[in-house]
Amino acid sequence: MSFEVDIGYSSQRGPRDVNEDFAGTVHAPPGEEARGLIAAIADGVSTGGHGLEAAQTTVMGLLADYFATPDTWEPTAALDRLIGAQNAWLADHNRRRQGGGTALTTLTALVLHGQSYTLAHVGDTRAWQVRDAGEPALPLTQDHAFEHPDLRSRLTRAIGLDDQVRVDYAQGEVRVGDCFVLTSDGVHGALKAQQLARFALQGTALQGSEALVRAALAAGSRDNATALVIRVTGLDARQLDDELGDVRRLAPPPALKVGDMLDGYAITARVADTGVHLLYQARHPVTRELVAIKTLHPSRAGDPEERAMLAHEAWLGLRVSARADSGFVRVHERAEDASALYVVFDWHGGRTLEQLQKTGPRGATAEVIGAAIAIAKALGRLHRQGVVHRDIKPANLHLGEDGRWRILDLGVALSGREGEAQRELHAGTPSYINPEQWQGADADAGSDLFALGVTLYQWLAGRLPYGEIEPYQLARYRRDPAALSRIRPDVPVWLDHLVCKAVARDPRQRFETAEELVLALERGASRPVGPPGHTPLIRRDPAALVKIALAVSLLLNALLVLWLLFLPR
Structure with a gap:
């Protein structure tokens, strides 16, 4: 209604x-x-x-x-x-x-x-x-x-x-x-x-x-x-409180197989099983168009926090995907007579960036620039609504058959309306998390931009700027990433500087907003960003001075002992 x-x-x-x-x-x-x-x-x-x-x-x-x-x-x-x-x-x-x-x-x-x-x-x-x-x-x-x-x-x-x-x-x-x-x-x-x-x-x-x-x-x-x-x-469309009411009222469906029906949706394929969520392809009962259905894995069906996070994702998705050019997959309104807890999305054929990287060569610079502009614009829209994605990575960037890039998975996003458990969750993929978060800082819009920068570097170079990061491996961030133009001579210098700026260790050297990143990408070589400065040793390794002082002290003491014991007086 x-x-x-x-x-x-x-x-x-x-x-x-x-x-x-x-x-x-x-x-x-x-x-x-x-x-x-x-x-x-x-x-x-x-x-x-x-x-x-x-x-x-x-x-x-x-x-x-x-x-x-x-x-x-x-x-x-x-x-x-x-x-x-x-x-x-x-x-x-x-x-x-x-x-x-x-x-x-x-x-x-x-x-x-x-x-x-x-x-x-x-x-x-x-x-x-x-x-x-x-x-x-x-x-x-x-x-x-x-x-x-x-x-x-x-x-x-x-x-x-x-x-x-x-x-x-x-x-x-x-x-x-x-x-x-x-x-x-x-x-x-x-x-x-x-x-x-x-x-x-x-x-x-x-x-x-x-x-x-x-x-x-x-x-x-x-x-x-x-x-x-x-x-x-x-009454108006559903709000977060209504979604949370469904969390208390509805249970996730049991594991489904091809041919099963869920509130009129005909299951046509199981797409993914993460151990936390199940993703199905299904056919809409009225339009007969393909849709994606996301629900909880049966092993997590009784977890109230996971159920609340799924409800938050459904509510948030309805809001951020309302525009056709939002850069996010449109979420469908749940029917009032729904029998189970699940979220319905538009189905888009195509592949994620992760899949593209596995099956093809490193991205051409023109392709990467176009994709980066589209994704950064979508992030800008998200940030202007006060939302932080928290898990930007190749697996969550999708190129549809219609040629549009879309950001997937708002499951761990922060909107200010999420539950305490979701807010305190240290979400994200370690190799794409900015160094400040490992030191206790909260995720923010800058975290998403850093993750996008890491993604672009990996797409162009075929490797991560700081290598594979395991939790709390801060030593990885004690060196500057190699210049892209040294790895790939066909990468223009302005793009090399731009990506290195996006993944700089010092947050003060990075882009402050998605709009600033978009502007730099669109200007390209006409108004390039300056080369990133080298991070001083004291910032790369705060204990370095102590180590150097200790080494000098040991050397001086060794020389003193040598003079006292062996050299003539």
């Missing part, structure tokens, strides 16, 4: 001269419908006539920027970053005003995503949930105002009040038929929770919002009255 809502909005200034309330909603842009929608309401605080300015800029900024944040960010992380930035901007403007009052506002924001909602709240605007007209509306927020009757209009928290703002967050489940109501204090200050529920469910959402405002003003409201009504008529 697609995500569908009925939205109604009404606002009246009431007895006030100016309406300083502001509210709005924004749906996710085309192609990102799975991100749902965001709604917000703000009530400007009038101290010098700038309340409307504060409310309007806060709501419009939040609605304009929310869907520009990475899709993989958890909603509270995106809201916190945006609200914090708006608060700092408003507080700074308030400090600059001299005798002209301040611009403050309350804010209540609601994000509907998947089968869940997320609330962010500052001040005394409110959010309500209504499921039955016969029951009182359920308040989802708590006012940030003084409890004394004479001070209830005085806020303890507001956007723009201080340099730092503390935001309340809440999350919960959404069902079809739920009604969410955002109100300013001009509405909920005059109506009881029972009345809120009854009026909000009258007619359409627009009629319900108008009924709320009319009833509040008729009940004697002395403030601006604003109501935003959102009725859920269809």
